[in-house]
Amino acid sequence: MQFTVATWNVNSVRLRLPLIERFVTLRAPDILCLQETKCPDDRFPRADFARLGYEHVALHGQKGWHGVAIASRIPFADVTREHFCGRNDARHLTVNFAAAGLAVPVTIHNFYIPSGGDEPDPATNDKFAHKLAFLDELAASAACRDAAAGARSLLVGDLNVAPLEHDVWSHRQLLDVVSHTPVEVEKLTAMQRAGAWIDVMRRFIPEPEKLFTWWSYRSPDWARADKGRRLDHIWASPALAGAAREMSVFRDARGWERPSDHVPVVATFEL
DNA sequence: ATGGTGGGCCACCCA
Numbered sequence: 039m040q041f042t043v044a045t046w047n048v049n050s051v052r053l054r055l056p057l058i059e060r061f062v063t064l065r066a067p068d069i070l071c072l073q074e075t076k077c078p079d080d081r082f083p084r085a086d087f088a089r090l091g092y093e094h095v096a097l098h099g100q101k102g103w104h105g106v107a108i109a110s111r112i113p114f115a116d117v118t119r120e121h122f123c124g125r126n127d128a129r130h131l132t133v134n135f136a137a138a139g140l141a142v143p144v145t146i147h148n149f150y151i152p153s154g155g156d157e158p159d160p161a162t163n164d165k166f167a168h169k170l171a172f173l174d175e176l177a178a179s180a181a182c183r184d185a186a187a188g189a190r191s192l193l194v195g196d197l198n199v200a201p202l203e204h205d206v207w208s209h210r211q212l213l214d215v216v217s218h219t220p221v222e223v224e225k226l227t228a229m230q231r232a233g234a235w236i237d238v239m240r241r242f243i244p245e246p247e248k249l250f251t252w253w254s255y256r257s258p259d260w261a262r263a264d265k266g267r268r269l270d271h272i273w274a275s276p277a278l279a280g281a282a283r284e285m286s287v288f289r290d291a292r293g294w295e296r297p298s299d300h301v302p303v304v305a306t307f308e309l
Numbered sequence: 310a311t312g313g314t315g316g317g318c319c320a321c322c323c324a
């Protein structure tokens with residue numbers, strides 16, 4: 039069986055509904071993992087997703103900010119919503135496709151990792167300290183433990199870290215910019231090691247090719263300047279990585295009317 | 310060195 043997964047930080051699911059419709063019409067992912075939905079669960083536009091073929095929806099939202107969701111054409115079970123760092127932020131959602139008629143269960147973890155504020159110093163910036171603590175806690179989590187132990191799982195989402203040299207437009211100029219500082223890159227990499235996660239995007243587009251999923255709203259001519267970063271990721275556990283068949287970054291979406299500052303990343307797996 | 314834009318929501322919080 040083949041399935042296609044997309045991850046997209048939509049920056050308000052309600053505002054971005056027309057773009058979501060356009061994207062799923064073009065790419066038809068089976069499973070759509072969203073971040074920054076900014077939508078309480080009781081106001082999530084379930085009917086619109088059902089109309090687009092996504093009858094199965096798992097939600098972990100809150101009013102005003104953060105929020106993650108998984109919309110799927112395939113039924114799933116065992117929805118879990120974890121909290122990190124003792125906060126109630128809606129930043130995590132896991133679903134399991136064990137009950138979906140698959141020969142082998144597949145688990146998908148959808149994350150919206152804290153962005154970390156502006157100042158890359160945990161002593162003076164609580165948001166950066168929170169980001170680092172979140173990465174530490176995730177490295178010690180069951181999601182990573184199970185992935186390393188042989189589970190078939192994906193970890194996707196807006197991880198808010200661009201770990202590799204060519205995940206940013208200028209490695210040298212971004213070394214002190216939150217998202218690419220050595221300390222957070224090391225923590226993300228440690229978390230990746232803890233799960234033995236395989237970076238699916240870079241299996242298809244290896245360094246040194248530039249690979250971005252986010253372009254700032256503050257860039258007046260984002261496409262020409264192309265000062266992007268790879269903040270969004272699809273990681274596969276060792277047991278699932280070999281099933282990856284293709285991957286693409288849907289860059290077009292950044293040029294649509296009223297876009298998110300992130301674009302969808304899509305990957306197809308064959309079990 | 311700074312400011313640029315775009316979300317939610319009604320005073321500023323956040324990215």
